[in-house]
Amino acid sequence: MTLLFGALILLVGSGMAALLLGRWPSVSKTVGVGGAVIGCLVGLVPAFQTLATSVARSWHAPWQVPYGELALGLDPLTAFFLVPIFGLGLLCALYGGRYLQHYRHRPFLHVSYTWFNLLVAAMAVVVAARNALLFLVAWEVMSLASFFLVTFEDERSDVREAGWTYLIATHLGTAFLLAFFALCGRYAGSLDFDRFRQMTTLPPAIAGALFSLGIIGFGTKAGFMPFHVWLPEAHPAAPSHVSALMSGVMIKMGIYGILRALTFLGPPPAWWGWLLVVIGLTSGILGVLFALAQHDLKRLLAYSSIENIGIIALGIGIGLLGRAMGHPLISFLGFGGALLHVLNHGLFKSLLFFGAGAVAQATGTREMEHLGGLLKRMPRTAIAFLVGCAAICGLPPFNGFISEWLIYSGSFRGILAFSGREGVASLAAILGLALIGGLAAACFAKVFGVVFLGSPRTDHASQAHEVGLAMTVPMGLLATACVVIGLWPAGALQLTLPAVAFLLGMGPEGLGQPWQEVQHALTLIGSIAVALIGVILLLALLRRKALARRQARESITWGCGYAFPTARMQYTASSFAQPLLLLFKGLLRTRFAEERPAGYFPSKARIASHTPDVAKEYGFRPIAMGVVRALDSLRWLQRGRVQWYLLYIVVTLVVLLIWKLGM
Amino acid sequence: MIGLSCRLLVHVAVVLLAPPLLLGVIGKTKAFLTGRIGPPILQPYYDLWKLWHKGAVYSRTTSWLFRAGPMVALAAFLVAALLIPLGSQPAPLSFFGDVILWAYLFGLARFATVLAAMDTGSSFEGMGASREVTFSSLAEPALFLGLAVVARQTQSLSLSQMLGPALAHAWAVSAPALGLVAASLFIVLLAENARIPVDDPATHLELTMIHEVMVLDHGGPDLGLILYGSALKLFVLGMLLVQLFLPGMPWVGLLVLCLLIGAVESLMARLRLVHVPRLLMAACALAAMGLLLVWS
Structure with a gap:
């Protein structure tokens, strides 16, 4: 446990230091990347130790929050997920240090190191948390840190839109997790995972409901269809080392959540x-x-x-x-x-x-x-x-x-x-x-x-x-x-x-x-x-021997007799995929925009294909539009005057007071 | 131990020597049915010998990957051949689940061939590569459906046991299902081996070809490796089919299979490309019907 704490402190500490040292970019980079590398190396030790010995450890401390205590643990499931978190975190940090050099003239580059280290630390806490509240807090830090990493190039409108999509999707998922943990807490009488595991007599209907909530909540993070809409937006928008960490590790936190939830819900x-x-x-x-x-x-x-x-x-x-x-x-x-x-x-x-x-x-x-x-x-x-x-x-x-x-x-x-x-x-x-x-x-x-x-x-x-x-x-x-x-x-x-x-x-x-x-x-x-x-x-050896005594010449690619091939004649990615897209067109709904060649001496022709996400296009977009329209009708509430808002607050307080007294 | 190594030696020798003969038999059958004398039955061996002793011409666009493609494909087929039993003898390598490895080795060979084709930057070879991956992704489910039926009826997942003594019992209780599976696997075999009605190994019209067009730029020893590899692939897939259909008589079965392929090639035309997916779906449907018959 001590080593795990050491790793977390190193990651968070170096992230903060990178933030404070932002005035000296090279120092900030060294601290940020170096801290991440050392922190991840330190963190890998307890992970492998636990996997080797299968001995579960835990750490408890009292805190002010009701229903349970501050608890972290290291059991085989946690340790297994810590391996990719720290192992890939290390490589992504190394790669990212060099990758971000490309953007060295950007202002506030150092903030990226901070968020990166925080993201790795938050993921480690997510898998080590043994209390629902701590879990949710770490989950939220993880989501926010990755949001800020995704919106690295925030001057581009597509990146901003991807960021918003991600932020909304991840919070919708978290809403289901809140319900999941609240329901668990109600039946276990505490928010500690240890108590969740002792819920042996859950009625089947409740267990099923909990399972479904968990699947939606964790599945949003994991990217299950149709809750995946944020994924193809956010991953391309992020810098590549962040995409690697998100795709390689962060979406697996959803899988971890499902597996952890399964240990609560009985057979x-x-x-x-x-x-x-x-x-x-x-x-x-x-x-x-x-x-x-x-x-x-x-x-x-x-x-x-x-x-x-x-x-x-x-x-x-x-x-x-x-x-x-x-x-x-x-x-x-x-x-x-x-x-x-x-x-x-x-x-x-x-x-x-x-x-x-x-x-x-x-x-x-x-x-x-x-x-x-x-x-x-x-x-x-x-x-x-x-x-x-x-x-x-x-x-x-x-x-x-x-x-x-x-x-x-x-x-x-x-x-x-x-x-x-x-x-x-x-x-x-x-x-x-x-x-x-x-x-x-x-x-x-x-x-x-x-x-x-x-x-x-x-x-x-x-x-x-x-x-x-x-x-x-x-x-x-x-x-x-x-x-x-x-x-x-x-x-x-x-x-x-x-x-x-x-x-x-x-x-x-x-x-x-x-x-x-x-x-x-x-x-x-x-x-x-x-x-x-x-x-x-x-076979390579045999082939080399066979060709050793023979002549191997170089020439142009065979074009059925045509001797001047150009790069534009090559098969493209779209044409390569076209037969399969045609076969599955009912599912994909690819849109083609084309100008066909016309006449005996056609001058120009053009074709462009675009495959928008079906779930987003036909599922989430209409819903989101409906919500926006519905909320539009409440616009009259926004008067733009402080007095009105004060009135709202007073009315709310009075209503709450009456409700409380009436109970 | 000595018996084991003898068996291994015999297996390897058969696997190395027999495959080109199948191409010879198919060629002779086609010649007979079209009223020609045709090349001698040993012609594929002469072709291989000739190709192996030729020089080669490489496109300037290509890289090491183009040269590696045929070798990787052939190596994958060779290893797959070690997993398939020949007649009463179990395969030299067998374990529970080897059939999955066996199927995926074909996938590896295909991946290598497709990449080697795309390395030339030719639109013809790109076209062939695109068709190859399209049709094989439909053939794969049909193959696995058929294997699932056989696995369920023999309660095994190892080729040596699936094609071993348990199969005779399976035929006794569920002959119709296995017959449907055999029909489905025959279609898969024709598609995988670039045979009519899916593809024509003899055509020279690049626009309509699949497998042959992917290897347009290969020559000399590389083409020899490809030719030998395709013979081996036919042998390995054929061995699965004939041992499934005629348990215990692999060599007779193989001869019948070659005659059948030759007959199909002489009597049928190639399907239009847009109809090939339907044929493969039909293969899936046949295997699925077989599965329905044994599902209880």
Whole structure:
């Protein structure tokens, strides 16, 4: 616990110091980034200690707030989430220090370090809090800190709008959390999490209501469809290291919240499992389809985060089904897969956002149609980005495959073991994962192919240069982590074991039987992955020998006899995605604006496609407009005179007094 | 231990040597049905030999990724071949859940091929890549649906057991369902291997092609790796299908499969591209019906 406190103090202290030292930018930067790095390193120690020993610790102190005491705790679930918070926080801070140099002439740059360090600290408190009020306060600090980070470039109107959308969405989510915790507190008689866990005799209806409130409240932060509308706005608007931290870690706080809530609510009925499977399928499939339709690099990555959150929800759903039906192996595979995917997605999504940031800085644009051929100009970024793309598609031998394999085999075992509705849910999970896998491969083949391969489509891309080491090294580390987990999956899953055991309400030794079965398979998968790399190297050697004595010439790309290809003739991101968009046009509602070529000698033609968010366009926008109209009718209250407002206050006080006396 | 390594050796030898023969048999069948003599049955081996000893021409646009694509794809197929049983012998590598790895290895190969195609910056190859990812994302659910039926009926998730003795029992109790699954997997096999009616391996009209157009710029040893890889892919996917359909007789089954593919290619035309998704949806529907039959 002491080390955790040390880390928190270091983070907050260095953040404040960076704020105060704002007059000396380089000092402020050193303090801000250095404090974040050291703080995160210190914080990682207790996280790994707890995972190694599975010993839960807690710390209590009295405070003035009623219903409970100030309490922080470190149990396996907390420790597991602390690993990405501090691990990725460290890399994002390093990368961000260099990334923000690009904006060094901006005023108030130092404030960004402060908010960043506060965000990391707030997330650590969110997972360590053991009191609902403390949790909500930390949650709010986290939301506000990220809001200020998102609105970094506040001179741009689109950034401001993204910020407002985020602020409103996150507070709507928090409103549901308030209701959730208030209801919990009513039944537990206290706001302490320890007391929540002892609510053994919740009526099923109340438990169901609590679960639904938690799903909406935490799901808004996690980005479940259709509560995701803020995500594709806020993530592209933020600076890239912040997008990486938000997409890689912050949205997982929603997942943490759901898992923590599940430990309060007693044994789950099966419908919780189906509900999460349905949510996972919706978020996963729609997320990847909308990602496919985007041509802004960071917006695409934001939608792909929704897809991955869907995969995590599928895992939790399968875990819940296994638990409800009394199958420890299935619940182990579901929860283990979901938790490992939390970690994996943190790794490759941060990597991809780092890469997107590097591309954006090197070329000055995030519009994929303007890029191309960056593999030759930014070789290190390209290799790291390629690893991230392959990993996020769930391809072996990378880490994404491992977590998807766990969720797949949980669902397949569900098919073997269950019949009826639980079996249908497992089947739906398998089909959904297969479809998501295929579409994700299409999506990321498009991203890598259009941005890094071929020839540059504009001068932005042709004049790009590799970014500095402070940005490529974090990417390299993340790419290495993706490969290491892919080659040594058993070790990675072992990291999730204490947390899974905790979720299933047993000690780590209780998982012995299922763990051994899975360990055998994972060890084999790891060795097959090594063998795969070995075969590739062997083939490379053979090919080199075959070509050694032969002539290998260079020429232009084959254009069916046309000898003067230009970069504009290349397939674009939009044309690459077009067949799939056409296939799913009912869901996507892509809008095309086109000028068709006309006449025998057509002079010009033009086509532009735009895929607005369906939930925002047809769901939230009409509601928001309705609310605005309804509130407009109350405008007469705003008289603009102090006297009127004083009168309002007096009337309110009198009414309250009468009410109080009448009770 | 010696028995095990012998088995492994035999398995690897068969996997390495047999695949090109399938292309030869298909070619001969097509020639017979169209009244030609056709190339000798061993022609694919001669082609591979010739390609392996040629030089190569590379586009200036391409990078190392273009050269790595065929190798990664072939390596993925080779590893997938180690997971599939051949006849009565279980596969050298098998574990509960290997079928998921097996399916995803094809995904890896596809990803590598698609990226290598996009590395040329050619609009033709981009077009082929786009179609490949479109159709494969529809074929994937059909494949997994079919595998789900087999897994449920054999109570296993490992290819060696799914295609092993438990399958005979499964046929005895649920023949119609497995028949539907086999039909569905046949469509998936045609689509995955770029065969008529989805794609035409023999056409030279770039605008209508899928798989062949992605490899337009490859030549020499690289093209050899691709040709060999596609033969291996046909072998591995074919092995799944024939062992499912004719348990215990993989070689006869493989011969029948080749004759069938040759017959389909001689008797049918390629579908229009916009109709291919419907065919793949039909494959999904067939497998789903199979699943309904066994669901209780």
